[in-house]
Amino acid sequence: xxxxxxxxxxPTPEGRAIVETLRRDxxxxxxxxxxxxxxxHLLVWENGPLAAETIPPHDVLDQNMASYLDPxxxxxxxxxxxxxxxxxxxxxxxxxxxxxxxxxxxxxxxWGQGKALRIPRFRDKYGLEGGVxxxxxxxxxxxxxxxxxxxxxxxxxxxxxxxxxxxxxxAVTALRDLDFMFVHxxxxxxxxxxxxxxxxxxxxxxxxxxxxxxxxxxxEEFPDYRVMVASDHFTPISIKTHASDPAPFAWAAKGxxxxxxRGAAFTEASAKASGLYFEKGCDLMPSFLGRA
Numbered sequence: 001x002x003x004x005x006x007x008x009x010x011p012t013p014e015g016r017a018i019v020e021t022l023r024r025d026x027x028x029x030x031x032x033x034x035x036x037x038x039x040x041h042l043l044v045w046e047n048g049p050l051a052a053e054t055i056p057p058h059d060v061l062d063q064n065m066a067s068y069l070d071p072x073x074x075x076x077x078x079x080x081x082x083x084x085x086x087x088x089x090x091x092x093x094x095x096x097x098x099x100x101x102x103x104x105x106x107x108x109x110x111w112g113q114g115k116a117l118r119i120p121r122f123r124d125k126y127g128l129e130g131g132v133x134x135x136x137x138x139x140x141x142x143x144x145x146x147x148x149x150x151x152x153x154x155x156x157x158x159x160x161x162x163x164x165x166x167x168x169x170x171a172v173t174a175l176r177d178l179d180f181m182f183v184h185x186x187x188x189x190x191x192x193x194x195x196x197x198x199x200x201x202x203x204x205x206x207x208x209x210x211x212x213x214x215x216x217x218x219x220e221e222f223p224d225y226r227v228m229v230a231s232d233h234f235t236p237i238s239i240k241t242h243a244s245d246p247a248p249f250a251w252a253a254k255g256x257x258x259x260x261x262r263g264a265a266f267t268e269a270s271a272k273a274s275g276l277y278f279e280k281g282c283d284l285m286p287s288f289l290g291r292a
Contacts (some may be wrong), residue, residue: 001058001062001063001064002057002061002062002063002065002066003059003061003062003103004061004103005039005056005057005058005109005193006038006096006102006190007039007104007105008082008102009038009039009102009159009190009194010038010039010097010103010105011038011157012037012157013059014037014097014104014105015035015036015037015038015091016035016039016189017091017092017093018088018091018093018105019033019035019041020035020170021087021091022084022087022108025087026080026083026084028045028080028083028106030045030046030047030048031043031046031048032044033045033047033072035205036137037135037136037156037157038135038138038157038158038182038239040136040137040138040158042137042140043108043110046115048076049076049077049113050113050114050115052075052076052113053068053077054077054110054111054112054113054290055068055111055193056111056112056241057109057111057227058193058240058241058242059242060240061193061240061241069078069081069082070116070193077083077110079223080108080110081107081108081109081110084107084108085106085107088104088106088107088108089106089216091105093105093124094106101163102246106273111192112138112241113250117142117145118145119142119146119198120146120171121146121147121148121233122147122148122180123147124147125129125150126180126285126286126289126291128146128179128180128289129149129178129179129180130143130146130148130149130178130179130180130181130182131143131148131149131150131151131171131174131178131180131181131182131185132144132148132149132150132151132181132182132184133151133153133170133171133181133182133184134156134182134183134186135153135156135157135158135162136158136184136186139182143182146180148180149178151170151171151174153167153170154166157189157190158186158187159187159197160185160187160191160202160203160206161167162185162186162187162209163183163208164206164209165205165210165211165214166184167185168183168210168211168214168215168218168245169214169218170267171215171218172214172215172218172221173185173217175219178284183202183211183215184232185207185211187199187203188203188207188235189232189233189235190203190206191203191237191241192235192237192240193235194238194240195237195239196237197237200237202230212229213225219254222254223252223273224253224254225253226251226252226253226254226288226289227251227252228249228250228251228288229249229251229266230247230248230249230250230284231248231249231251232246232247233247234247234268236291238283246272246277247269247281248266248268248270248271248272248276249271249284250263250266250271251288
């Protein structure tokens with residue numbers, strides 16, 4: 001059963017200790033395991049099974065995965081997952097977590113396979129030099145492919161205890177040399193996958209108080225700016241996974257924010273009522289930057 005997609009929100013030091021053991025003991029020719037943050041890590045598999053069936057773990061929470069992991073399927077990805085069980089069963093990290101009554105990292109889970117992308121560089125498309133801040137390597141990686149400068153923030157965890165203030169501070173500082181900053185906060189999404197309304201409210205409030213507010217105040221040092229807040233996708237608590245509803249966004253320029261007029265609340269309902277809609281997500285940025 002997929003009890004947790006994140007090993008109970010395992011912290012980065014414990015996750016990396018698990019990865020170090022897997023790197024040593026999970027002997028798989030042509031593979032390299034790279035440490036990431038918390039439960040997110042990367043396995044590079046040369047000439048690996050790109051066509052293999054993989055399942056995002058957050059899509060199957062509380063579901064029985066026996067049929068997917070059945071050895072009779074002869075699936076190479078499922079075989080690697082099964083091999084990890086004996087390696088991790090008595091791992092010191094898991095023994096310690098077991099003693100504290102915490103969920104264990106008792107299995108790896110491979111998913112989201114693909115090859116390196118070729119995408120236009122941000123500066124070539126928009127004439128702007130940009131940076132990216134995110135604790136999630138997927139977002140950092142997309143940014144790197146687009147030519148954005150990855151900026152690390154100490155204490156960024158991808159969860160509720162992330163360094164919100166540090167992200168805001170580093171973003172404003174970076175804009176003294178760059179033209180554009182993309183700042184990603186994962187905490188509300190993780191709370192949704194956990195089905196925890198209290199944590200989701202906490203994450204949204206922290207984002208508003210510790211990221212949006214400080215960034216807006218910090219931007220006042222610049223003669224002009226444009227700022228946008230957006231959700232990358234829906235993750236309803238009721239289903240604990242992603243949904244395909246249009247993601248809400250809001251943007252404003254410096255003069256508009258200085259007007260002092262109170263706008264509508266930033267909610268899914270108000271975003272829908274605005275009538276501003278992009279069928280393709282890739283059309284959002286050109287419009288935001290006035291390049292549509």
